Amino acid sequence: MAEFIIREMQESDIPAIMEIERSSFTTPWSEISFLNEICKKYGISKVSVFDGKLIGYSCVNYVLHESHILNLAVHQDFRKRGVGTILMNEMIRELKMKGCVFMYLEVRVSNTGAQAFYERFGFTAESRRKKYYAHPDEDALLMMGRI
Numbered sequence: 066m067a068e069f070i071i072r073e074m075q076e077s078d079i080p081a082i083m084e085i086e087r088s089s090f091t092t093p094w095s096e097i098s099f100l101n102e103i104c105k106k107y108g109i110s111k112v113s114v115f116d117g118k119l120i121g122y123s124c125v126n127y128v129l130h131e132s133h134i135l136n137l138a139v140h141q142d143f144r145k146r147g148v149g150t151i152l153m154n155e156m157i158r159e160l161k162m163k164g165c166v167f168m169y170l171e172v173r174v175s176n177t178g179a180q181a182f183y184e185r186f187g188f189t190a191e192s193r194r195k196k197y198y199a200h201p202d203e204d205a206l207l208m209m210g211r212i
C-alpha cells in the first residue's frame with residue numbers, strides 16, 4: 066500500500082527538492098539556502114514523501130508570535146491533491162505549539178493560484194512590496210494569516 070508521510074527536511078533531500086524548486090520558480094533558491102534552513106534554530110523545514118518520492122516541501126521561520134513562510138512547493142504532478150494543505154497544516158500545528166499567532170508570506174502578484182491556496186487558510190493581502198521579485202520584475206503581495 067502506498068505510504069504518504071511528512072517529516073523533517075534532511076540534507077540528503079536537497080537534490081530532490083532542487084528539482085521541484087527549479088521547475089516551480091524562476092529565481093530558485095540554491096542548495097545552500099535549503100541547508101541554512103535545515104540548520105536554523107528558529108526554523109521549521111518539512112518534506113512530504115509519497116511512496117519514497119519527495120513531492121513537496123516547506124520552510125518557515127518564527128520569532129515570538131510571528132512566523133514567515135519562506136518557501137512552499139509541491140511537485141507539478143502532485144498538485145491539487147491536498148499535499149500543500151497537509152504541509153501548511155503541519156507548519157501551523159508546530160507554530161501554534163511554539164506560541165505563534167501570525168503567519169506572513171510574500172507571493173507574486175501574478176501567482177493567483179498560490180494566493181487562492183493561502184486564502185483558503187484565511188490569509189489576506191496586507192500590502193504590496195514593489196519590485197520584490199526578479200525574472201521577471203514583479204511586485205509581491207504581503208499576505209498575513211492568523212493561526
Ligand SMILES: CC(C)(COP(=O)(O)OP(=O)(O)OC[C@H]1O[C@@H](n2cnc3c(N)ncnc32)[C@H](O)[C@@H]1OP(=O)(O)O)[C@@H](O)C(=O)NCCC(=O)NCCS
Binds near residue numbers: 140147173182183
Ligand atoms: C501553491 C501550491 C504549494 C499549492 O499546493 P497543492 O498541493 O497544489 O495545494 P492543495 O491541493 O492542498 O490545494 C488546496 C486548495 O487550494 C486552492 N488552490 C491550490 N492551487 C490552486 C490553483 N493553482 N488555483 C486556484 N486555487 C488553487 C484550491 O482551492 C485547492 O482546493 P481544491 O483542489 O479542492 O480546489 C502549489 O500549487 C505549488 O507548488 N505552486 C508552485 C510554487 C508556489 O507558487 N509556491 C507558493 C509561493 S508563495
